[in-house]
Amino acid sequence: MTRSSILEYVEAMWPRYGKANKSEKSKMLDEFTQITGLHRKAAIRLLRRHNQSKTKRKRGRKKEYGPEVIAVLEVVWEASNRLCSKRLQPFIPEMVRVLRRKGELRVDAEVEAQLCRMSSATIDRLLKPIRKKNGRRGLATTKPGNLLRNSIPIRTFADWNENKPGFMEIDLVAHCGDSLEGSFLYTLCAVDVASGWTECLPVKGKTQIRVRSSVHRMRLRIPFDLLGVDSDNGSEFINHCFITYCDKEDITFTKSRPYKKNDNCYVEQKNGNVVRQVVGYDRYTSEKAYKCLDRLYLLLRLYINFFQPTMKLISKSRHGAKVHKVYDTAKTPYQRLLDSRTLPESKQQELASIYNYLNPVHLLKDINDNQEALWKLADPNLRFGNHNYDSTRRSSVTV
Numbered sequence: 223m224t225r226s227s228i229l230e231y232v233e234a235m236w237p238r239y240g241k242a243n244k245s246e247k248s249k250m251l252d253e254f255t256q257i258t259g260l261h262r263k264a265a266i267r268l269l270r271r272h273n274q275s276k277t278k279r280k281r282g283r284k285k286e287y288g289p290e291v292i293a294v295l296e297v298v299w300e301a302s303n304r305l306c307s308k309r310l311q312p313f314i315p316e317m318v319r320v321l322r323r324k325g326e327l328r329v330d331a332e333v334e335a336q337l338c339r340m341s342s343a344t345i346d347r348l349l350k351p352i353r354k355k356n357g358r359r360g361l362a363t364t365k366p367g368n369l370l371r372n373s374i375p376i377r378t379f380a381d382w383n384e385n386k387p388g389f390m391e392i393d394l395v396a397h398c399g400d401s402l403e404g405s406f407l408y409t410l411c412a413v414d415v416a417s418g419w420t421e422c423l424p425v426k427g428k429t430q431i432r433v434r435s436s437v438h439r440m441r442l443r444i445p446f447d448l449l450g451v452d453s454d455n456g457s458e459f460i461n462h463c464f465i466t467y468c469d470k471e472d473i474t475f476t477k478s479r480p481y482k483k484n485d486n487c488y489v490e491q492k493n494g495n496v497v498r499q500v501v502g503y504d505r506y507t508s509e510k511a512y513k514c515l516d517r518l519y520l521l522l523r524l525y526i527n528f529f530q531p532t533m534k535l536i537s538k539s540r541h542g543a544k545v546h547k548v549y550d551t552a553k554t555p556y557q558r559l560l561d562s563r564t565l566p567e568s569k570q571q572e573l574a575s576i577y578n579y580l581n582p583v584h585l586l587k588d589i590n591d592n593q594e595a596l597w598k599l600a601d602p603n604l605r606f607g608n609h610n611y612d613s614t615r616r617s618s619v620t621v
Contacts, residue, residue: 228258228260235269236269238250251266287344291336294327294333295348295349298337301317301586302529305531307345309531309552310531311341312551313553317582318334324581324583324584326581385416385562387417387558387562388414388446389414389415390414390444390451390452391486392410392412392452393453394410395497395498397504399600406427406507407425407512407515408427409422410423413488413489418534421440422497423439423440424515424516428458430463434464443523445559446564449474450474451474451475452476500522504600511596515596527555528582532552533549533552534549534550535548535549
């Protein structure tokens with residue numbers, strides 16, 4: 223008797239077998255073994271397995287988070303510009319409150335409670351974000367300035383222990399495409415070490431006067447006093463013009479060690495995650511590109527500083543070949559400034575009014591619109607790597 227015939231016989235016999243009592247089942251098994259030639263235990267297993275297949279239950283516990291919770295999570299995730307789960311998880315209650323206030327989200331108390339107690343691992347499992355890695359690297363335009371280099375104090379990554387806002391790392395990012403010839407735009411990127419407050423400004427070339435003017439513009443924008451700046455060894459910073467400005471304004475000026483990017487780890491991280499992700503690697507030279515870049519950075523500073531939480535490294539220890547790192551709870555630069563208790567009351571009220579006015583969904587849309595407009599102003603003959611417009615960039619900003 224073939225296997226398929228045995229299974230057909232089981233299918234026909236099972237309804238009677240399931241309703242029979244013990245003595246009837248014994249007689250049916252005698253008949254089954256005599257016809258099929260199977261062992262009695264094998265016959266019992268076949269009939270029981272057929273019963274279990276009809277009432278098969280899904281293994282594991284029931285899903286705790288339904289589609290309503292996942293839908294709200296996706297809205298919050300998109301509004302935060304697809305933050306990683308470890309940065310998003312502590313910021314969910316605040317983001318839900320902001321979105322509800324602006325009319326972008328309607329959620330009941332039960333769904334909100336489930337969303338707020340969700341762990342970062344669960345967020346990763348439910349969202350499964352797709353991260354596209356961009357391996358491109360831009361051209362370096364930093365050249366050591368020998369003049370006055372030895373007279374400027376050196377500060378390494380291990381020396382940053384300021385808990386007071388006002389000490390900032392600064393750097394220039396070139397938008398030169400594949401060529402360093404001629405004039406093109408730069409971005410001055412400045413990051414406060416204590417709070418993570420980030421400012422980006424476009425610069426028309428890297429002359430001493432223009433770089434100094436851009437630093438002064440940055441100083442007027444930040445909501446705290448500029449106490450110190452730390453730069454690399456580029457000649458755009460290591461010069462009499464900039465040193466005189468810092469001395470006159472009572473700003474502490476330090477520099478990193480040559481070829482040690484980790485000494486400027488805060489601003490180097492923003493160069494990649496903010497400037498390169500938003501602007502890209504193309505060449506920009508026109509006045510229209512400068513104005514568009516300035517508008518983009520005005521919007522971006524609000525989104526980054528008010529709606530992008532960051533984590534700071536608290537401690538690091540080595541156990542054999544493994545390095546164990548401990549980070550604090552993710553907070554936005556705005557929240558860290560308030561926690562520092564160094565801002566005057568008037569400045570706190572000013573920042574609070576700005577924060578209450580902002581809508582992260584509309585702000586992110588405006589950023590993406592200006593981003594698309596900027597990309598169209600790139601020099602078509604000197605695009606980075608000679609790639610097509612659509613293939614070299616992402617469809618939305620990630621910061």
